[in-house]
Amino acid sequence: MPQAVETEVKGERRLPRRPVGRETVQERVYRQIREMILNGEIEPGQTITLQSLSDAFQVSAMPVREALRRLMAEQALTVVFGRSVGVPALTRDRLRDLCRVRCEVEPLATVWATSRIMPAGLVRLAELLDRMQEAAAQKNGRLFVPANYEFHFLIYRAAASPALLSIIESLWLQIGPYFHALRNSGNWREANVAHQALLSGLMRQNAKEAASALRRDIADAAATLMGLLR
DSSP: OOOOOOOEETTEEOOOOOOOOTHHHHHHHHHHHHHHHHTTSSOTTOEEEHHHHHHHHTOOHHHHHHHHHHHHHTTSOEEEETTEEEOOOOOHHHHHHHHHHHHHHHHHHHHHHHTTOOHHHHHHHHHHHHHHHHHHHHTOHHHHHHHHHHHHHHHHHHTOOHHHHHHHHHHHHHHGGGGGGGTTTTHHHHHHHHHHHHHHHHHTTOHHHHHHHHHHHHHHHHHHHHHHHO
């Protein structure tokens, strides 16, 4: 790590020099792979290789390797074989635990967001809900999963709590990829009913109503996944 050097010109104190190092590339690659997992680009059963990611991002293997190590530590990815990685298998115990924690922290973020979300955010939520309804009718995971992710995280970001957002992102890294498995279950239609109630609560600034709708959305999805895991 280069040592910071302070310089002064005509009595003005300048900021220390901090050359941009390789860690910036590693962070960018890490964020991009995280985003691929969160918006459903990497599905359960799909494997990706270090080389394919290096080629896609046009970087060397080193930043990709470091990003994958971080994501495996977060239980978002696991080694499948050789240099291939994929989404870890979901067990019933793990699903139950994730559901229990999500039902605590995500409604909290929703309550905080209720008084903070801007009118433009509400308009965008309505647009995303229309997209999810279309996707549910078509059973189109490529359309539903990214829209569902954006819908939820628009609300969570409106809570204006980076610490809480980080916890929620960690939970979604572990459960988000499995939303694809719900396409033939009818859950997406049920989810959109909850999404509509959630949006209505936000529009009326009714935090209790919005949080209750979100808990129902989380619990319904978990119950459906639990049945599929049998």
